[in-house]
Amino acid sequence: MYLVTDTGQCGGPAGVVETARQAADGGVDAVQVRDPHATTRELVALATAVREALAGTGVPLIINDRVDVALAVGADGVHLGQRDLDPVTARALFGPDVHIGLSISDERELTEALGLPAGTVDLLGVGPVRDTPSKTDAAPAVGFDGLAAICRRSPVPCVAIGGIKGDDLAAVRAAGAVGAAVISAICGRPDPTAAARALSRGWAAAVPDATGSAR
């Protein structure tokens, strides 16, 4: 389970930090700080505070879009969209040890991603699986069948994103994704720890059987 933060849904920067801390307590495997409305300095401050909240938890900190901010705060990785810095340049700036994720929303973008030099991208974020209110400029939903088709073609691990709820986790796993990213399913929930725990347990329980369909 991969938490992507939304500053508005978390009630502000302090809410993002607290949500990240609670989600880590609840068992999420990674936290991505995303705030396209923040100034650079605000985003550095936010990412620094989240890094401190995650210290010692083993949960990696990923920064959305901003390679400079990821470098400035010593993040574990960056997640790039199609409008962000291109992954080859990002890899050159980071070197081999920083995690680079890339969002793709259709087969064409997958084909483009698969054409990148080996080792450029560590993870693909595939979506939106469902239409979602968290990202108003998102591409059309790929659905679970679209997700499965992309996962089948991709040698790079895929994480599903976009409107994922607890009830979807079996379908996400059955589609072949290695994980699910959520915003609304944790951010702004009355008890983010409990929400994260329920999702993490739901994910662990949704082991696909040998036929590829979820139990």
Place this chain on the structure above:
Amino acid sequence: MYLVTDTGQCGGPAGVVETARQAADGGVDAVQVRDPHATTRELVALATAVREALAGTGVPLIINDRVDVALAVGADGVHLGQRDLDPVTARALFGPDVHIGLSISDERELTEALGLPAGTVDLLGVGPVRDTPSKTDAAPAVGFDGLAAICRRSPVPCVAIGGIKGDDLAAVRAAGAVGAAVISAICGRPDPTAAARALSRGWAAAVPDATGSAR
């Protein structure tokens, strides 16, 4: 003379590139690409095109705010505002050879800038000298007296910015600034080369005399 580009005033990205090329022909000493509305990928594309337009001219390319974009395109420098990445972190990411400018708009920000480790910042952008329509979130105008007071206190060279017109250049030089940055005085002008040439000549002619007032 220091051109700061405004994509809207230039009529779009192609207009920015053409304006930069013509301004270099007209004698500007530096070009800063500024587009806070562009996506990262758009800004990289724009900066790359401007870099190509300036190749061989000797005119350095400076990127506003975005250290990642400056690194990605191999820019000569970055110009940071008070809401951008802090200069110490930027210097650490760039090493010693990349030019770093910093915007300040009052004596308090000057004091803060003067407290930075030596060699952090190469240039201060001081302003707005006049109120300007190009930057709607700007601080109150410092005026020419405010500019002079800041230049007197600063061991780091200062460039004036904000509503500077050809008629102001003598006052800017008399205030002790090493240069003047302009947006509207070049961007969107019918003949940017002629506008840049007039400004460059105006600057050269505005040599302060020994008493410190402009000739």
